Amino acid sequence: xxxxxxxxxxxxxxxxxxxxxxxxxxxxxxxxxxxxxxxxxxxxxxxxxxxxxxxxxxxxxxxxxxxxxxxxxxxxxxxxxxxxxxxxxxxxxxxxxxxxxxxxxxxxxxxxxxxxxxxxxxxxxxxxxxxxxxxxxxxxxxxxxxxxxxxxxxxxxxxxxxxxxxxxxxxxxxxxxxxxxxxxxxxxxxxxxxxxxxxxxxxxxxxxxxxxxxxxxxxxxxxxxxxxxxxxxxxxxxxxxxx
Amino acid sequence: xxxxxxxxxxxxxxxxxxxxxxxxxxxxxxxxxxxxxxxxxxxxxxxxxxxxxxxxxxxxxxxxxxxxxxxxxxxxxxxxxxxxxxxxxxxxxxxxxxxxxxxxxxxxxxxxxxxxxxxxxxxxxxxxxxxxxxxxxxxxxxxxxxxxxxxxxxxxxxxxxxxxxxxxxxxxxxxxxxxxxxxxxxxxxxxxxxxxxxxxxxxxxxxxxxxxxxxxxxxxxxxxxxxxxxxxxxxxxxxxxxxxxxxxxxxxxxxxxxxxxxxxxxxxxxxxxxxxxxxxxxxxxxxxxxxxxxxxxxxxxxxxxxxxxxxxxxxxxxxxxxxxxxxxxxxxxxxxxxxxxxxxxxxxxxxxxxxxxxxxxxxxxxxxxxxxxxxxxxxxxxxxxxxxxxxxxxxxxxxxxxxxxxxxxxxxxxxxxxxxxxxxxxxxxxxxxxxxxxxxxxxxxxxxxxxxxxxxxxxxxxxxxxxxxxxxxxxxxxxxxxxxxxxxxxxxxxxxxxxxxxxxxxxxxxxxxxxxxxxxxxxxxxxxxxxxxxxxxxxxxxxxxxxxxxxxxxxxxxxxxxxxxxxxxxxx
Numbered sequence: 001x002x003x004x005x006x007x008x009x010x011x012x013x014x015x016x017x018x019x020x021x022x023x024x025x026x027x028x029x030x031x032x033x034x035x036x037x038x039x040x041x042x043x044x045x046x047x048x049x050x051x052x053x054x055x056x057x058x059x060x061x062x063x064x065x066x067x068x069x070x071x072x073x074x075x076x077x078x079x080x081x082x083x084x085x086x087x088x089x090x091x092x093x094x095x096x097x098x099x100x101x102x103x104x105x106x107x108x109x110x111x112x113x114x115x116x117x118x119x120x121x122x123x124x125x126x127x128x129x130x131x132x133x134x135x136x137x138x139x140x141x142x143x144x145x146x147x148x149x150x151x152x153x154x155x156x157x158x159x160x161x162x163x164x165x166x167x168x169x170x171x172x173x174x175x176x177x178x179x180x181x182x183x184x185x186x187x188x189x190x191x192x193x194x195x196x197x198x199x200x201x202x203x204x205x206x207x208x209x210x211x212x213x214x215x216x217x218x219x220x221x222x223x224x225x226x227x228x229x230x231x232x233x234x235x236x237x238x239x240x241x242x243x
Numbered sequence: 244x245x246x247x248x249x250x251x252x253x254x255x256x257x258x259x260x261x262x263x264x265x266x267x268x269x270x271x272x273x274x275x276x277x278x279x280x281x282x283x284x285x286x287x288x289x290x291x292x293x294x295x296x297x298x299x300x301x302x303x304x305x306x307x308x309x310x311x312x313x314x315x316x317x318x319x320x321x322x323x324x325x326x327x328x329x330x331x332x333x334x335x336x337x338x339x340x341x342x343x344x345x346x347x348x349x350x351x352x353x354x355x356x357x358x359x360x361x362x363x364x365x366x367x368x369x370x371x372x373x374x375x376x377x378x379x380x381x382x383x384x385x386x387x388x389x390x391x392x393x394x395x396x397x398x399x400x401x402x403x404x405x406x407x408x409x410x411x412x413x414x415x416x417x418x419x420x421x422x423x424x425x426x427x428x429x430x431x432x433x434x435x436x437x438x439x440x441x442x443x444x445x446x447x448x449x450x451x452x453x454x455x456x457x458x459x460x461x462x463x464x465x466x467x468x469x470x471x472x473x474x475x476x477x478x479x480x481x482x483x484x485x486x487x488x489x490x491x492x493x494x495x496x497x498x499x500x501x502x503x504x505x506x507x508x509x510x511x512x513x514x515x516x517x518x519x520x521x522x523x524x525x526x527x528x529x530x531x532x533x534x535x536x537x538x539x540x541x542x543x544x545x546x547x548x549x550x551x552x553x554x555x556x557x558x559x560x561x562x563x564x565x566x567x568x569x570x571x572x573x574x575x576x577x578x579x580x581x582x583x584x585x586x587x588x589x590x591x592x593x594x595x596x597x598x599x600x601x602x603x604x605x606x607x608x609x610x611x612x613x614x615x616x617x618x619x620x621x622x623x624x625x626x627x628x629x630x631x632x633x634x635x636x637x638x639x640x641x642x643x644x645x646x647x648x649x650x651x652x653x654x655x656x657x658x659x660x661x662x663x664x665x666x667x668x669x670x671x672x673x674x675x676x677x678x679x680x681x682x683x684x685x686x687x688x689x690x691x692x693x694x695x696x697x698x699x700x701x702x703x704x705x706x707x708x709x710x711x712x713x714x715x716x717x718x719x720x721x722x723x724x725x726x727x728x729x730x731x732x733x734x735x736x737x738x739x740x741x742x743x744x745x746x747x748x749x750x751x752x753x754x755x756x757x758x759x760x761x762x763x764x765x766x767x768x769x770x771x772x773x774x775x776x777x778x779x780x781x782x783x784x785x786x787x788x789x790x791x792x793x794x795x796x797x798x799x800x801x802x803x804x805x806x807x808x809x810x811x812x813x814x815x
Contacts, residue, residue: 026489027487027488028487028490028576030576044728044735045727045728045730045734045735045736045737047732047733049285050454051292051453051454051455052288053490053493054490054493054576055571055575056293056379056568057288057292057293057453059284059288073575075575096732097733098733104401110393115349115390116349118347124343124346125357125358126354127358128354131351131353131354134351135351135377138351138376138383139382174349177351
């Protein structure tokens with residue numbers, strides 16, 4: 001069994017440094033296993049968030065060699081181990097300690113989204129094809145890697161004016177729910193800043209659930225906003241056919 | 244106490260934000276109560292998110308012959324008749340409404356050709372009964388409940404851990420805890436407290452459970468004077484991953500077998516023919532787990548000490564659609580393409596049938612003001628839980644706990660926490676830093692999990708259990724000498740040091756109860772008492788705190804009324 005060297009950020013919002021740890025590498029080991037080894041043997045107070053360790057909960061997000069990843073799904077044997085592996089916290093959110101960041105802003109954005117509101121008189125019959133279109137969006141595990149990588153948030157820090165890809169996915173899931181009866185286009189345009197997205201697809205690239213965030217959520221939502229606010233005829237037609 | 248702490252006040256405090264906690268909170272909110280929800284992780288990350296296969300509810304969308312009576316019968320039969328019959332009845336009767344309610348709140352289940360909720364087969368269920376969303380049903384459920392609760396206006400205290408329940412005389416009046424982020428203390432005043440903290444899998448080495456599953460709720464209830472029931476019944480799920488080492492124990496959903504997956508040993512033999520020729524792979528979890536364990540022990544295991552589970556005879560597109568997360572899990576973590584070849588699987592500690600003894604109708608414990616729902620509570624599943632009955636349990640009894648907690652809060656006087664308890668709780672948490680030298684909590688945890696795995700596992704016998712108990716008690720003494728390094732700021736070592744206390748208490752309860760039950764039944768298999776004994780079928784075991792030690796008692800299993808009893812007889 002060979003060793004790997006990890007350089008892990010240790011510190012708080014006030015500052016910190018990369019600290020080196022030497023970790024034995026076992027077959028199939030993931031970065032989160034290496035972090036647990038550090039906790040268990042070298043630095044018991046290393047702060048890491050994790051839960052399921054199976055790519056289902058989205059807790060263990062961090063940047064591995066500068067790339068936003070779920071550490072539970074990043075295999076050590078996929079990394080060049082002749083050099084140290086750098087593990088740093090998500091850049092778009094304030095650091096609490098070590099690899100743990102303050103993601104509470106996301107929960108505040110979520111609270112502003114009107115919930116699913118079924119149309120009156122529905123018989124709850126839904127076709128599998130209609131379900132599948134929306135299920136793609138509901139696969140989201142809220143790892144916030146898409147938020148972390150989005151340049152509107154990461155480089156320009158426009159959290160006041162922009163909801164971010166995670167919440168466009170969430171709104172898409174509600175808007176395209178076959179039985180939903182309310183419109184969220186005004187919210188998208190005026191509060192969540194959908195127009196600020198210039199579809200560079202960085203979010204889609206990092207999504208561990210392979211959700212086609214840009215193509216299947218953001219672009220259709222942009223079209224709906226255009227229809228509702230800039231194309232009165234389409235708006236009337238849609239109302240007629242929806243009803 | 245010299246250190247200041249903040250105080251929050253609610254009518255109802257819910258501890259735990261998985262399916263049961265969120266459903267309880269929603270119900271209590273609906274009754275007009277002010278509700279606070281405390282959770283150790285971020286909202287939406289609780290263990291429910293990992294549930295895969297589905298929610299059992301007799302909707303009869305696929306198999307028209309299904310109804311609550313058959314679901315009741317299957318649950319009792321699976322639990323080897325040690326279940327609280329009234330819980331099993333309420334659960335079977337109410338589960339369909341709870342599923343429909345989820346749909347009305349926005350959950351989107353897979354559909355039948357008629358556009359109804361699709362249901363799949365699962366072990367021990369007579370009919371196709373599990374409502375599902377591919378193999379990520381738990382995610383759908385927790386997201387739906389979380390959004391519903393947020394919209395209704397519950398207060399969520401994320402990354403906050405409760406270390407003690409506060410009492411005013413006999414009744415519970417709040418809780419003491421700390422914020423994981425800053426390490427500061429917080430006191431919650433509440434008229435009712437609902438425990439929804441889940442299970443105890445982190446006390447075993449090979450487990451499908453996350454770091455959160457440390458038996459907190461059972462330990463809090465025990466310290467507050469409540470009784471713990473059926474603690475000998477720990478479910479080992481038959482199919483966890485066995486290779487590579489880092490993923491050992493991660494769950495492989497029963498839906499693989501529900502969709503037609505076949506188990507074989509290294510000789511290519513479909514060995515379930517020898518253990519349950521009738522139900523084969525869809526036998527109950529206790530039977531399948533013992534079968535795989537036995538195959539391995541007798542030298543017919545796979546390269547890495549498991550069994551083969553194969554679904555690759557189904558079309559690749561079908562597998563990817565019905566079991567998408569299994570497909571990705573094996574491809575990414577084990578380099579196995581399950582559409583082309585078999586998985587290697589073996590038993591993993593998965594679920595606790597035992598827990599806080601509760602009243603069937605109200606989910607109230609024996610301590611006034613204290614309620615429990617979901618995995619932390621006991622009774623519904625008896626000696627063995629059927630797959631799919633956990634998610635429905637969370638919804639049915641989460642709702643009942645929330646309702647009863649809100650009603651209790653309406654009648655209860657204002658909570659008055661006694662300051663002495665708070666100071667004591669704070670002192671306990673600070674002591675870890677104050678010792679000049681001591682052991683690492685991680686080392687102790689490694690020793691505990693190794694002992695439980697070796698001595699209190701799937702097959703048990705007296706000498707092992709005695710040794711296990713001795714080790715647990717030795718570890719309890721060592722736990723008093725644990726020292727934590729670093730500061731109080733998001734310090735996982737400190738958190739583990741406290742969680743260890745809960746794990747040790749629950750481990751002791753499991754070993755004590757397992758030692759006492761001199762028979763084999765459901766998930767409890769004694770090599771020295773291999774037969775099921777009808778006399779033991781009349782008794783549940785309970786543990787409770789008496790002074791500073793653990794007392795073990797028996798309680799008679801409450802007899803099934805004649806009309807329901809007739810249903811059970813028709814099964815055999």
